[in-house]
Amino acid sequence: TSKVNRITLRHDIAHRIKDLNGKLDAIAAEKEKYKLNTTSIEHPVERQKTTSFVDEAEIQGREEDINILLSKLLREDNNDQGKGLDIIPIVGMGGLGKTTLVQLAYNNERVLRHFDMRIWVCVSDPFDEIKVAKAIIADIEGNAPNVNELETLHQKVRKCIEGKRFLLILDDVWTKDKKKWEQLKQPLKYGAIGSKIVVTTRKEEVAIMMGAANCMISLEKLSEEHCWLIFQQLAFLERKKGECEQLEEFGRKIASKSKGLPLIAKALGSLMRFKISKVQWENVLYSELWNTKDVEEIFAPFLLSYYDLSAKEKRCFSYCSIFPKDHWIEKNELIQMWMSQGYISSNINHEEGYECFQNLVMRSFFQNLEKDHWNDNIRGCKMHDIVHDFAQFLSKNECVTMEVDIVAEKLKPLDEKARHLTLMVGSDTEYPALDYNKLNEKNLRSLYVVSNTITSSVDGSLFLQLTCLRTLSVKGCGLRTLPESINRLIHLRYLCLKRNELEELPDSVCDLCNLQTLDLRGCFSFRRLPEGVGKLVKLKHIYTSLCYELEGLPKGIRRLSCLRSLDTLVIADHKEAYFDIGDLKRLKNFRLEGLIYVKGCRHLRNVDEADKLGLRNSQDIYSLTLDFGVLKKQTGYEDDSAILEALEPHHNLIHLYIENYMGSNVSPRWMLSLNNLRQVGLRGCDNCEILPFLGELPLLETFYVDDMGSVKNVGVEFLGITKREDDDRDDQLKSPNPIISSLYPKLKLLRFEGMEQWEKWEGSMAETENMGFIVMPSLQELKIWKCHRLRALPDFLRNSTSLKQLSIFWSEVLEECCINRTGKEWAKISHIPNIQVNFKYVQKDGIYVPGDPGTTSPSSEWKLDFSREFLEE
Secondary structure, three states: OHHHHHHHHHHHHHHHHHHHHHHHHHHHHHHHHHHOOOHHHHHHHOOOOOOOOOOOOOOOOHHHHHHHHHHHHHOOOOOOOOOOEEEEEEEEOOOHHHHHHHHHOOOHHHHHHHOOOEEEEEEEOOOOHHHHHHHHHHHHHOOOOOOOOOOHHHHHHHHHOOOOOOOEEEEEOOOOOOOHHHHHHHHHHOOOOEEEEEEEOHHHHHHOOOOOOOHHHHOOOOHHHHHHHHHHHOOOOOOOHHHHHHHHHHHHHHHHHHOOOOHHHHHHHHHHHOOHHHHHHHHHHHHHHHHHHOOOOHHHHHHHHHHHOOOOHHHHHHHHHHOOOOOOOHHHHHHHHHHHHOOOOOOOOOOOHHHHHHHHHOOOOOEEEEEEEOOEEEEEEEEOOOHHHHHHHHHHHEEEEEEEEOOOOOOOEEEEEEEOEEEOOOOOOOOOOOOOOOOOOOOEEEEEEEEOOOOOOOHHHHHHHHOOOOOOOOOOOOOOOOOOOHHHHHOOEEOOOOOOOOOOHHHHHHHOOOEEEEEEEOOOOOEEHHHHHHHHOOOOOEEEOOOOOOOOOOHHHHHHHOEEEEEEEEEOOOHHOOOHHHHHHOOOOOOOOOOEEEHHHHHHHHHEEEEEEEHHHOOEEEEEEEEOOOOOOOOOOOHHHHHHOOOOOOOOOOOOEEEOOOOOOOOOOOOOOOOOOOOOEEEOOOOOOOOOOOOOOOOOOOOEEEEOOOOOOOHHHHHHHEEEOOOOOOEEEEOOOOOEEOOOOOOEEEEEEEOOOEEEOOOHHHHHHHHEEEOOOOOOEEEEEEEOOOOOOHHHHHHOOOEEEEEEEEEEHHHHHHOOOOOOOOOHHHOOEEEEEEEEEEEEEEOOOOOOOOOOOOOOOHOOOOOHHHHHH
16 A cells, blocks of 8 residues: 555656646746846846835825815815815825825824824725724724624714814725715714815715715826836936936836826836846836736736746745735734745844845835834835735735635635635624635645634634644734644744733644744733743744733743744743743844843842843844833832843833832933933832933933822922032032033923822923023923822923923813913913813914813823834834
8 A cells, every 4th residue: 555655646746747847838938928037147236135225206296186185184164064074085096196195194294283183094895884983993092992883883983083173084995885984974973173084095986975076186197207207216216327318218118108107107116226227128118018918907017026026026025915905014024924934044134034025115015114213124014905916916816815704604615726815804703614625724824814803702723724834823813722732733833823812822832843933912911831832943033022911931942042032031030930031141043132021120139140131232122121020019129229220221222111110219320321212111110209310312202201109399300400509509500411401302202190299390491591401492292191289380391392282181280270371380381382181172273272171081192001012013
């Protein structure tokens, strides 16, 4: 029998080789037909080894459209019979720049000042009323409610927007179902007069259905000249003038093939940026791909860019169709998924992955790039829906997306060529059971589950039969346990379980010998990693940030020789049972980088142990949280100050958060040497009576002070001015650094929250002026929340010309002084254009708003968590 099996296997392999050779012959014929060259070999200078990228081209030819839209947004009258609604449809074919136009208006400074709140929702097709309602609430409050009843959600929407002038963007609407639209519109009618809804759509029928045809803005195609301008600024980037002049004739002809679509002009400009010689430009201009009958006409420019990619880049790009349309794509996640599929090398430093991503960016396959503001690196992106359609066309039947909208719906059988499956689970849907009789589970390599709601009905059998999976992502799906039989997925390399309800993982996870990435971020109840984690010898990345209940790290981590990333370091109380920080030096490839959360700093035994963390030499950490841990008893914090002093980070640090520190002073000597700090947060430092002086930090933009229960007075020392006693005269003022003329020079946002004992905030305008100081010249927002005893604001606020927003919530004494023109603090703040008391404006755009401010529910801006970046990463 064994011999027969071997003969059969060889016969099968022979047939596969024959089929493969046939495919290669077909590709070679196609290459000859379309005159495609292996440019990376023939022209080695063409493939630029660079980490730079091209920003989105400036908008061209839409000046009149943007002015019309702004005028409609900023006018006070309403078309919906005074119901608080004004609907403005933006209509045009795909690729015309509808979303870009609306984004420009959405972020316009006048629009920012005009509306109380702005909400952005991508609707897409199909139109899901529950999904849209949840997205509106999530954009306002920071998270979506875990309910699926439409009436309940509409009541919540009404509560969120009632009495407020809002701007709602509904991007990419397709439905012509008037009933669904009327249902959505009902709660929105309770916004204030002047509220606007902007809808982008490809179909004029949608605008007519909404009854807003008279307000419609129809985008026309761009002129050839405007397409040329978009093309030119990309294609001629960093070229010499003489070279540009030689190529202009060909460039204008190529740009004319954009047919008025800025998306295509941008794609072509990005393509030609990589073409060096005149011959290459001529080849593109006269390529047979422009006349191909096998694809949609709009895909032809993308085909040119696609064929210009290397083989690995082609695979990586087409794989991106696994993400749903308008899905946010995190760069590091995407690169790790590519590696799990074997498309790129899984080397320790990910250089190949980063280069591939950057090249796709430079060729305009990605858009809506979001960058880290501290180093300008891209952290994520989206794909235009036309580009997404193109990626789906390339992947044909390999990448399959299924929408499951019926409770316990069985999945339809997959094509035998399917390799990557995306499940989009609707709001009222339980997770489906796979019909393995109809599914060739041996072929599937990726399962990516996208859920619109948190549910507790995930069935472990969803993926257990898919034993050839390399990539498994199940995010926010209410998963409470993983079955022991997870170890059947022996090929699994990428396992993402973010935002689930897991408390632990089964020990059998440690049998996944090929696993490279384990992502548990945002599993708030997660307590422990399995003891046998050291068996995962290929594991490179462990993400456990925002796992608040994590008790410690298992000792087996010290055996993970390939480990590169570990975003949470837990210093356990009972060290003998957990990973010892001193063992970090045994991990040769490990680097502290990115966002790092150190939990349990109080359990560091001494200064020497704190030094073992190596924070001082970790130049690639840009965000650091030092959490000393919640005290179980009111003792044991005597050494907090010495430990904090020893936890000195590298001077490259951008964000610093210190939590639950119980020393008497939260001003370590190293803090003022961190000249790159842009954000500082202090929380739960209950024994500190004095706030640290950070006014000399040249780049500090945001300063949060939360739950500092012992602070009673914030004096001039907060500004960096100290008092000295003198026998012959009154108290005099001095500065520790007389060279400094501006205190907190870049600070834009200052927030105080939960300062229960805080009574006085001193800061004499005369004192600072006499010493030649300018205080907080860039301050734009000041927020004071739950400071019940605070009774006055500092005098230096009178001179603050940059301050645009003052918000005072649940601070009863101060509220009485600020809610009307007769309050004793009004003279200090009357110049501030926007003043909110208890979530209602008493002054808006410089105009006094009479009446009782009352009380309403807080908005999402107060739900900011120091560590929120971890979930976004």
